[in-house]
Amino acid sequence: MTSLVIVTGGSAGIGRALLAHAPEGASRIDVSRRGCDLPGVEHVPADLADPSGWATVADVLADRIRAAEVDRITIVLNAGVIEPIGPAGRVDADGYTRSVLLNGAAPQVLGHRLLAALVDHPAERRELVLISSGAARTAYPGWSAYGAAKAATDHWARTVAAEQDGADRPVRVLAVAPGVVATDMQVAIRATDAADFPNVDRFRDLHASGELADPDDVAARLWRRLDDPGAGPVTDLRDA
Template sequence: MDHLVVVTGASAGLGAALLAAAPAGAHRVDVSRSGRAPEGGSHLALDLAEPAAWPVFGQAFARLVSERDWDRITVVHNAGTLQPIGFAGEVDTDAYTRNVLLNSAAGQVLGHLVLQAVRDRDARRELLLISSGAATNPRAGWSSYGAAKAAGDQWVRAVGEEQAERGGVRVLSVAPGVVATAMQAHIRATDASDFPGVERFQALHDAGELLDPDDVARRLWDVLDDPDVPTGAVLDLRDRA
């Protein structure tokens, strides 16, 4: 099977694990600022917090799609940031703006570009957005991150209805749980005055309850391979047996 797998933010953490867990023989593409080409794949160096990078992604992705008669095309938008953690109105404005652009706007615009590029392709096509429990559980210090994840979930619900009407791309949003990544280390190091909920994440780490990225990646691929998960589904991986 000719399978194209594109993952944003795949230079480390869950993104890297998702690329590594992709089906054997897939052509893997890492879209990130500082990553590198995976074995047998390629790297697209882009800072997705910069709106100027979005059409560059769209053009590069469209070229990839047209290069081969793919049997399956999978895109996972995983790129995101928690920085700056802190209260709205108190943190650096430029950093807060980058947070909003990467976590919220980029996913919707890149999703639109993906749908545009694969619209007429005779292939199994799927777009997965990585969500978070923060989409439904507001936390002081994560205002922009939580709002972005909620927006991504709602985008998937609406676009899922559209693709069921016409288009046929399966669009999903999945919250993976608390994964042992560099982002979690950054959370635990945050002062409680900026993130009052920090103790919960420190306790999860101390209890050994953080999830392994490789295991989470395999389970996310199980979701993608599950024909019973319909387009427009918004899921929490922890709810699946």
């Protein structure tokens, strides 16, 4: 099966691992500011916290999708940021705005535009995946922008998946929570003062006890989850 894989935030962490573990022979595209260091990966430069560039990015990716003569297309909207961490009303306003745009608005807007290209493509498998978080279901003081954005991601996936259920050739849409993964985001979390993030010791303890998941293992499990037809529109890789 020939494949096209598009990942936002593919320069590091889970995004890079997803590109590294993509189906063999897949054409791979990374959308990020820095670019992915894996050989053979096309880089589409973009700062997805800046909405002025969303339409251009969507147009470029839609053109790649329409031109792809493949049996499977998988898009993973992974780009995100945890900062700023701290109580709403106190943290930097510009940083808070960027967080809301990147974590919450960008996946919905790009998802909407790319879904249109997927719907028209003749590929046998068409998948639109949004990276979620356990913070979508649990309120962590200090993470209001991040947690609310991930909750919105989950609800968007549920709603659009329900819409696709009624289509003649439905695109599979799902939000996937990867668990607590050893990425730069976790480094930033552990460096936070407890006054800004009261739950910080939990994440420090997970790191100290070696309980953070490896990005490569998470990526491999996510690809396997996509092969599970029973996985619902909102799924957690920590669930069996």
